Amino acid sequence: GAGVSQSPSNKVTEKGKDVELRCDPISGHTALYWYRQSLGQGLEFLIYFQGNSAPDKSGLPSDRFSAERTGGSVSTLTIQRTQQEDSAVYLCASSLGQSKQETQYFGPGTRLLVL
Amino acid sequence: DQQVKQNSPSLSVQEGRISILNCDYTNSMFDYFLWYKKYPAEGPTFLISISSIKDKNEDGRFTVFLNKSAKHLSLHIVPSQPGDSAVYFCAASVSRADSWGKLQFGAGTQVVVTP
Numbered sequence: 001g002a003g004v005s006q007s008p009s010n011k012v013t014e015k016g017k018d019v020e021l022r023c024d025p026i027s028g029h030t031a032l033y034w035y036r037q038s039l040g041q042g043l044e045f046l047i048y049f050q051g052n053s054a055p056d057k058s059g060l061p062s063d064r065f066s067a068e069r070t071g072g073s074v075s076t077l078t079i080q081r082t083q084q085e086d087s088a089v090y091l092c093a094s095s096l097g098q099s100k101q102e103t104q105y106f107g108p109g110t111r112l113l114v115l
Numbered sequence: 116d117q118q119v120k121q122n123s124p125s126l127s128v129q130e131g132r133i134s135i136l137n138c139d140y141t142n143s144m145f146d147y148f149l150w151y152k153k154y155p156a157e158g159p160t161f162l163i164s165i166s167s168i169k170d171k172n173e174d175g176r177f178t179v180f181l182n183k184s185a186k187h188l189s190l191h192i193v194p195s196q197p198g199d200s201a202v203y204f205c206a207a208s209v210s211r212a213d214s215w216g217k218l219q220f221g222a223g224t225q226v227v228v229t230p
Contacts, residue, residue: 033217041222042119042223043206044220045219091159095216101147101210103149104216106159
């Protein structure tokens with residue numbers, strides 16, 4: 001498909017477990033972003049990657065959250081020792097990375113529920 | 116600190132009429148604004164954007180107005196159609212190097228278009 005894809009679409013885990021969420025950006029997009037949407041809230045920026053530059057991690061809520069992007073394409077968001085407040089929809093987006101004003105295209109999200 | 120605010124959580128409008136969605140922001144450094152539409156269980160879909168050098172941008176049934184002095188933007192949908200029923204998010208960014216691409220979102224407005 002031509003769009004951003006994310007997996008899994010749903011994830012239920014127990015408190016204290018680690019989870020990994022995957023994002024495949026649109027082919028050719030060098031910029032990749034992670035956001036999360038908690039229930040009844042807007043989207044909250046977490047982290048973004050642009051080409052080979054150091055990622056902007058300023059939105060990560062705690063050191064339990066980390067993300068990597070391998071080979072400039074696929075990205076994995078890892079949450080260690082999950083807590084119930086981590087329950088949210090985690091959304092990935094990508095953009096061309098050629099302009100400071102460009103559209104970000106979103107994937108369908110991963111719905112995470114921490115019991 | 117919520118820098119982008121959508122104070123109306125919901126809006127009901129009759130099919131064929133105009134839908135007006137409002138968004139206020141507090142950060143005067145924002146210079147790029149976007150509207151996204153989101154259906155349940157899907158990622159946000161880009162609708163329309165506006166740069167701070169403009170005060171209006173139009174695309175088909177969608178028009179975005181920007182009032183920089185009031186730090187206010189609005190989205191007009193004319194005429195409203197049943198398929199427009201969705202949650203609409205306002206987003207803003209600052210186009211400087213250390214904030215490249217980081218979108219700040221409002222909490223969203225649920226629009227319901229009735230026959």
